[in-house]
Structures are given as structure tokens and as C-alpha cells.
Amino acid sequence: MLKQQFARRFLSICAAGLRTRRADWDRTGLMAETETKKVEATPAVFEPKIVAFVCNWCTYAGADLAGTSRLQYAPNVRIVKLPCTGRIDPLFILKAFEGGADAVLVSGCHPGDCHYTSGNYHARRRWAIFRRLLEFTGIDMRRVFFSWVSAAEGAKFADLINRITADVRAAGPFERTNPARRRLWK
Amino acid sequence: MARVGVFLCHCGENIGRTVDCAAVTAAAAKMPGVVHAVDYKYMCSDPGQQMIKQAIVEKKLTGVVVGACSPRMHEPTFRRAAAEAGLNPFLLEMSNLREHCSWVHEDRAKATEKAVDLVRVMVEKVKHNRKLHSIRVPIEPTAMVVGGGIAGIQAALDIANGGKKVILVEKSPSIGGHMARLSETFPTLDCSQCILTPRMVEVASHPNITLMAYSEVESVEGFVGNFDVTVRKKARYVDWSKCTGCGDCWAKCPVKKIPSEFDAGLGKRTAIYRPFPQAVPNKPVIDQEHCIMLTKGKCGACAKACQRGAINYKDQDELVKIKVGAVVLATGFDLWDHSAYGEYGGGRWADVIDGFQFERLASASGPTDGEIRRPSDGRIPQTVVFIQCCGSRDDKMGKAYCSKICCMYTAKHAMLYKHKVHEGRAVIFYMDIRAGGKGYEEFVRRAIEADGAEYVRGRVSRIYRRADGKLIVKGADTLAGRPMTVEADLVVLADAIVPRTGSERLAQMFGVGYDTDGFYSEAHPKLRPVETSAAGVFLAGACQAPKDIPDAVSQASAAASKVLGLFSKPELEREPIIARVNENTCVHCRACIAACPYGAIEDFEIKDRKGNVVKRVARVNEGLCQGCGTCVAICRSNSIDLDGFTDEQVFSEIVTLE
């Protein structure tokens, strides 16, 4: 019961939030620019866009370590740094997909190693609920990846990005496989 | 109107090699809001910083984006420069073009494209940044050192001599760590006890040091400047305030056959014991697992023997809460347990021993009074085989790393053996000899040339134990290109150095990272080798990586100087990444209060002028908020936001990604 209420409320917030933000972007003129770019670029090999929400202490540092270790990985990922996975609002994920991401990665510290004592526990607890909501909004959960990458795991980060890129490349671009998204956002 | 300046760094070749910096600069110049875009070879250098400062002033910049290395590297540098030019430092952001781009991608076109994206995102974010001001918090000028080995001792003494209070927490009954067990030490062969014990005594008598032996950290709260550490003082069953260390009690204890930890199982101790004669504090504890009184309720011999009435069988663990401003972790190392090496006997044979056992055999205060006698039958071994890299550099055992000190201690062992048994043979199987240190190579050469240690390059595949007690060591001489078998009386394995068991738990309590091998991670391998990612927590000694005494001591002194540096100011500046509640929209559902891991959100009553409560809302205590953002994500009415990572900022980043 409570969950349903929560879901309804959540969705209305989503929609409202998106509406206002959308106006914001139109003002910046960015939307127009992106859309033209999209038409031009029809690469032979599909290059997926992956947005990674990572925490500052573990995964961001892990990605740094991949760098200092010179581990090569697919250039398809764009990192958005947050203080903690606890900060990640599911809206971020919706927004990323809306903006053209083909997959989203959420990655933080290992359970128990959270820089903020328990921020990532909260994040995990919430995901159980959000997962269903995201599914409801038409997001194929196979495009949302969760992982733990510690500051010591540069190699894991590189492998993860390569794996996700390969998976998503095989799955194809987001829009085609997701009519629901059109219904909601367009 | 935003006026953003973009500064792109080549980092010499590091970025420039894979990212076309000129192209990125050109693209940046066209981004909305960007009024200035330049690239330069070394942005962090003085002229680089000058360029930024000048542009801030001349172009009246309202925001700066530096595309360079990881912000973990130079964000403070550039923010300081911005502040010096009069720009609020939090209006500067960095794009990570090195660690996250040029170093991890080879394709120049794609890397350049990504670099443009990374810059664009930060330009967009910085336009939404607001001026922030660092938070000042008072510092508790007392340090805690966890672990009383040579590293912990040195750190404690340096801090104490710097005039600050130190609490030294040691989990065993005495400080001294592994160094107390060594016989003589490379590269000078001075007696370990002789150089260590004066320092141990100094710790015990230093007015600024509180020694908490036989104690362990139970839990930690708070953060740099103000940690609240709970320490468990383990039950000793001896009232140390009464005890004089006379030794009457252990002389009378009937349980005499407990393998001594200090002597690596080669000697025996009683149930009431002090680990070794020079122990500090020089007072006994009762080992509750073996004491008959504590397990079966009878005996009491020690209580009868003690004239001071110091024995207390009812003693219990005690929890003590301590406030400290900084912490030095110095929990040291252990030797890897070679019983996983089935081919070397899997720990079944008494005469296949580890390095500490050899140290105890060679030590004048050891169980054999310094005579090298093998454990099984007490005979003096005529041939001793030393096997290096046992467990280290061994992917199969899950340890790819080099333990760094075993080449040296093996050379020392061979030397000590040859000094004591002149006719004996010391055969060392090695893969490489790593003797990088002052006087180290000379030391190894001396072992070979003056003392006749026989070095054979190759690993040992198997040890057999013949019925007559000889150990047949099957090795190889890869330089001669042939297998080689040695009949030995004693085999010493140079086992890998591993972190202490339980060190992970401690790391988690303090929020310190550790690597896949379990060693604590330093904040930067070259430039911040004693700091950790947890502010105010520093590292010393072998808990960070295998280290010998000179290295452990240097790092300890460095950690102490970091602590003293931190304590040199009464207050601390902290990044102002904190949450704020919009009291107009807060519906006081208290979800954030429940979610905050730091208990930083409190109920707050808004009152009108007459003192009537108009509204109840949540309010963030700035002193406690750590800026994790959990509350922001959980608030359903969008009433909390996080400075530095506001919804606006994050959304602008996401949107810009396309």
C-alpha cells in the first residue's frame, strides 16, 4: 500500500521535475544542438553512450587508479562524480536515459567500506524500490548496471567498462528497444 | 551572465600525446558561456597558475574549468590559485583529462572527443556553482597511535616530543612488535633489543604518552579533528597499578607448556606471563584460555604467590571512550602461513621453519640461548637451506607482490648461521636478490664473499623428509641449467609479509582503504605516502606495505610530522560540502533524519515572534554533516540540497553529456 502511494507520488514528482528542467535546457539551446548532432552521427559500429554515477571516494578513485596503471578501456563512458552513491537520485538515471544514454552504471564503495559509514547501504536499500519504479517507467533494467569498485580496483573498473560497453553494444541503442520511453517523454 | 574560463593542460606528453589539446581548446572556446580558453604544457607549474590568475582578473571570470589531471591531484592547487586571484575557490572545477581519458584510451580521435565532453560537462556545472566558504572546526590536539611496534613507538615519541598528547593502543601485553623478536638487524647487525628497548622504556615514561597495552580499538565515530574512539581494555586479571613485575606469580603457575607466541612456538610460557623479559609494561597478564582458575575454577597459585594482592580473577573488559584529533595506524605485519605450501611439507615438519623461528634460534635471549639448534632433535644443523620468495611473487598463492625485506633478512640469516656454525653450509635458493638500500648490496656481497653463503638461482619444487630426518630439497640452478638437490638438516622459508589478521576491520572503522592484499592504501603512492583517503588518519610501518626498520621508522616520523602539522592550528578547514534544508517546502516527514548516517539532521521548530511554534522542519547541523547526500536523495519533497552537488549542478552535468 505504502509503496504504491510512494510510487505514484514519485512519478508525479519525476514528471514535474522533468518538465521544468526541460524548459531550462531549451533555454540554453543545448537541446537543439544535441538533436542535430544525433542525426548526423550514424556510425557503422554502434558506439553506446554510458553514463556512470560514481562516488568520489571509491569508484572515482578506482577509475583514477585505472588511469595511473594505464589500463585501457572503452572510451564510451562519461563519469558523473557524486559524493556517495547515497546521493544518487533515481531521477538522475531517468534523466541520463532521456538525454540519450544507452546504459547507466551506478558504482560506489563496497558494502561496509563506504566512506560515509553507511551511505551506500541506504542507496542499496532504496534500489530495491526504485528498481521497480524504473521498470515501470519503461527502463529496461538490463541497461542499468550496479557495481562496487573500490579505490584499489582499477583493473575491475576497466574490465567493468569494457564488459558493459560490449553488452550494450550487443543490445543496441536504447531508443529502438524501448518504445515506452517515447510514450513517456516525447 | 556566466563568464567561464577554460584552461587545458598537456601535462607534458601525458595528456597531449593522446588528446588533441588545441582542438579541445577550440571546442571549449565555442561553448556557451566560455569567454576564455587556453592550453598550456604544465598548468600546475607556476606560469600555468599565473595564467589562470591573470585571466580571472583580466577577463572577470565567474567560473573556471581546468582540464588536467584528477582533481584528487591538483584541485587544491588550482582552487588556491583562484582564491589568490579573488575568485571564490568553489567556482573552480576540474575535468579529469588524464586519469580518466588520455591514460586509458589510445584512439586519439575518440579521446579528444571524450575530452571535449568532459570539459563541456564541467563548464555547464560550474555555471551553476555558488560561492561557498570553507567550514572551520576545532581540533582536539591529542593523537592516537594504534599499534606499538617500532613504527608506532617512533610515531608516538615524535608526536609526544612535539608537545602533543599521545595515546598508544597496543593489542598485545607489551609494545615492541616484531622488532623485539629479532636477533640482530641488517644491514649493520646491531642487536635488535639493544636499540629497541630504550625506546620502549621512553614510551612508558614519557609524560605526554598514555600507553594502553592489551587494548584494542572497538569503534570509531567522528572525523578529522574530532574522532571519538572507543577502546576495549582487555581483562588482564592483574591489577597493573599494584603489580611490581616481581615475577613471583609466573614462577608458581603450574601451566608451563603453552607455546610462546614471542618465541614463535619454539619456547614455552606459563598461563600468567609477560611475553618477554624486557616487556613494556613489564607486568603480566593471565591468558584466560589456559589458566586453570579461569577455566575450571581451581588453582589460584598466582594469587597466593603475589604479595601485592594484584591478582584479580574477576577482572573484566572495560570500554573507554577517547577523543582524539588524529590517528596513526601502525599495526604492522605478520608472516604468511606456509602450510598452504603442500610441496614444502605443508607445515608438517618441525625442521621446516619460518623467518621468525630462525630469529629466535639466533637470538641470544631465545629458547636455545642463541645456538642454532634445529627444533626436532636439538642438533646443530650442518646444512641449512633458505628458500626465498615463499608465498611472495607467487600468483598461485594469490600474492603477486615482492615482500621486499626477505632478500635482506635471508642474507642476514645465512650470515648469522655461518658466524655460529663455521663449517656449516648455507644454501640460498633465490629468484632475484633485491638489495636496494644504503649498504644493502654490500651486505649481501659480504654474505657471499666473506661468509660463504651459497646462492643458487632457482625456486625449490619440493622438500622431502627422509626417514633419517634429512630434508631433501629439490631445487634448480637455472643459471647452470640443471636441477639440483640438497640434503639439508634445516630449511628456513622466507614467508611472505602479510597484513595482520583483522586489519581490514580496523580499516573499515577508520574509513581507510586497503589494497587487494590487505595493506592499507596511502592517499598517493608518491606524493602522499603517509596519508590515507580518510582525513586525519595516517599510516606508519609495515601495515602499509612490507617494510624494514629504516623504512618503518622514516614513515613513522613522517606520519608524526603530519599529525603535528595538523595540530599546529587550533581549527581545521573543511570542504563546505554540506546539506541544506529548504524550510519553506520541508513537510517534516523525518525521512532524512532517519537516513543520515551521521545523525546530522535534527528536528527544528520555527517559532513566530511570540514564541509559538509555526512549523516543524528538519535542520542540518553543519558541524556534523559530512556531505554524503543521502538525505538529498531520500527527500520526497525535494527540500534538501547538497552544496557542491546540488540537483541543479548534477542535472546540468547529465544533460550536457549528450
Added chain:
Amino acid sequence: MSKSAASKLAETIRHATGCNVVECYQCGKCTAGCPMAKYMDLMPSQIMRQAQIGDDEATDRLLKSNAIWLCLGCLTCTQRCPQKLDPAAVIDALREMSNERGAVSAKQRKVLAFHKAFLKCVEETGRMGEVPLTSLYKMTSGDLFSDVLMAPLMLTRGKLPLVPKVIRGRKAVKRIFAACRKGGKP
């Protein structure tokens, strides 16, 4: 992915066995434990080193060596290699190459003859029988006088069935041999 310039031979071996000889750090543990090392002209670790070098001279030395035919396949080396390499498999691959290129050391023709006789038996009958194997081996190897002691004793112990068993599916077995000879294509 290792980017080191591995020799062509190393690449071939890696392809055939999955074992990357570049990773061998020449510790010699394989040599130390090998029961046959004392008979070998190249130690197992030296075989690995030559494979790393992999130029014509090294390849020639390897394929003409006695050592590769002296290896028992006992896996002692593989079992204990700290780098988790598989010298036994590397040697398998080298033997196959050596035989294919006709480079087998003259001293080792007995071993080769034995293997060939063994397989010939299996090819013809589907199974190995001691009597046909021994006679075939003796004919091809010229090793006529060994084992004179054993055969009569084995006969008295009922251990030498004189008539070999021929299986029904021997045609199928022959086809397998033919396909494998053609490099695994039927």
C-alpha cells in the same frame, strides 16, 4: 591484455594451449620438480625461455630437442608453477609441431615410434592391445630385444590377450583419425 611483443612461436603456443609463455619469469620451479629433467637436454624452464625468444634458432632448438620427447606429461611442473603456467601443455604443442615438421630428434625415434604404434593400433581396431602394440612398436623402432623377460611372464599371468579386440565402430574411429590428420576438419 598483454601488449608485449610476443614471438610468433609464443603466439602459436598461446593459440594452441591458452598458455602465454611471456608470463614465465624463469623461476625454475618446473625444472626443479621435473622427474625427467636429469635426462633432458633443455630444462622445462629453458623450454619456456626458448619459446619466449621464439626466433628461428630457438624454434629449431626446441623442435629438435630430446627434452620435448622425454616429458612424461606428469603435470608436476604445471601443478606447481607460481605463475599458473602450463609447461606440460606447451611441450605437448611443441611435440606436435616437431612431428609435423619432421624435426624429431633422431635419438627419440623410439618414443615417437611407440606413440605412433599405439595410435596405429587404435586407428585399426579402436583399442590398444599389448600384443599388436608391442609387435608394431618393435618393427618400427628396431628396438627388438627389450622386454624379452616380460612377455612370457605376462602370458603366464593371463595378462597378454593374444587376439586383439576389434570394436564395431572402428570405421567411425578411422574417420576421426582422418579428420584429425586434416587439422580437425571432417
Added chain:
Amino acid sequence: MKTIGYFPGCSLHGSGRELDMSVKALARIAGVELKEVEDWNCCGASAAHNLNHNLAVALPYRDLALAEAQGLTEILAPCAACFARLKGTHVRVTRSPELAAQMREITGLEYRGTLRFVNVIEFIGRLIEGPLKGKLAPRLAGLKVAAYYGCLMSRGEDVIEDEDHENPDGMTAALEAAGAKVVDWNFATECCGGGFSMSNTDAVLDLSHELLADAEQAGAQAIVTGCPMCHSNLDMRQLTINQRGLGSHDMPVLYLSEVVGLAAGLEPKDMGLDRHFIDAMRVLDIASAAQTAQAAAAETAKK
């Protein structure tokens, strides 16, 4: 375990006959039916992988496919070499779809990967835990044996899974159930020279001699093995070793199945104990002599 697939392999029809006989005899009294894989072919043993890597997989692959088609789910392969090749092939083709496809093409047969493999040690382990539980008498009490695993029963991480590869002890329980005392010796996993019996006899004599010598030094009165190749090298070659003057060994070499068979009360002849080159029938005498001596010692001690 009422029925189990049975893959005897070539050597069990020849030099390894006693293994075949004793395993079958044990199965009979345990009430386990051994269903021989129909029309099996030789697994290729150590010859195939030396000369052709495809053949080394294709030959066992045919056996796997046949056994599966026959409806078997578990295969007992008493010969250590057969076991290693069959299970090794199973592991490789189930792990690599490409290899599986290639083998399908070569053999024209389909193997889906449903089989499980049991070697003689595991088989006997299960018997003494199950149908033979409580039925073994410690008839060999007083006999000191060296348990010999050899390379094929101790190595290959994918093939020998539940065993300490350096210090295996899979035979201990069965030997102790038979009353024997297992000595601590060094060469339990050392290679005897395996398939070089004919082509490099000198090496085999040398290696087998070292093994025998270590077992003697450790006080063993018999060696127990599970592998027919080891058995033929140690048992049949002992005379040659002595002839060459390498040593003067007289060490009975028994199969594990024979030892357990003795404890289960089987007739030695039914298990082929009389077919060994070095008299193996005497282990019972050694044991009973030791038992008498011990009883006498206990008697004097009482007085």
C-alpha cells in the same frame, strides 16, 4: 548408486586385469551394477596428446557421446589415465563451445555434457560409506602400506577436484577401514615414468626404483595404488630393477580395490591377486603375523 557406467579402458583388459577383476568383484558384493559403455574406443592415453591435440580430445569425445546416448549419467573409469582423459575432455568441451562444435564435426556425434566421472578412489570411498559400511573387517591390521597416487590421481586441478594436490589422502579412509596403517612417505604423488615403460625403459626403472626405495625407507610393507600404469611399472618392473642392480626390492604392489576386497572377505584369486609379479598374496600373512605378535606383546604387558 545402484548402477553406474563402466569404462574399463584398454589396460584393464591386459596388464591391468587385476584392477578390472577386483573392481567388478567389489561391485558385485556391494550390489552395484556396472554397465559397460557400449563399443567404447581407446581414450588415446598418453599417445594422442603427444602427436595431435584434436585427436586427444576427439577419441574420448566419442566415448562420452556414446555413453550419454546410452543413457548413462555417471561413468566409473578405474584406469587413472582413462579417467583423466575422459574427464579432461568433458571439462574442455563444456568450457569451450568452439571446441565442442569442432568435436561434433569431427565425430558426427553430440555430447551434451551431462556425465559425471568417478575414479576408483572415489568409487571405493562411496562403497565403504554406503553398501559396504560395517562389512569390512580389519583383516590387514598390522600391515604398513604406502598409499601411492602417482601423477594422474593427484594432479590436474580440473580433473582431480576434491583432493589436496600435494598431500592427497583420498585412499586413507579405505585403507584404514581395511585395518592397514598408512605410512608417511614422500613419493605419494611422484611420477613412476608412466607411458615410457617400453620406449624409455631406463627412465622408468630409475624413477620406479626411487619410489620403491622411499616406500621401503618409510617402513611400508606394500604399496597401494589405483592406477594400472603405475602398477605395471612398479610390480612388473621390479624384477628388472633388481636385475639391473639398482636395488633389491621385494615390495608387493596392490590395487586399492584389492585391499578393500580383502577386507570385504573376497577370495584373493577372484581379484587376480595371484597374477601379480611380486607375490601379493603374502600381505595377509604379514598382517596376521603382526597381529599375533601384537597380541603376544599385549599378553606379556598384562603380566
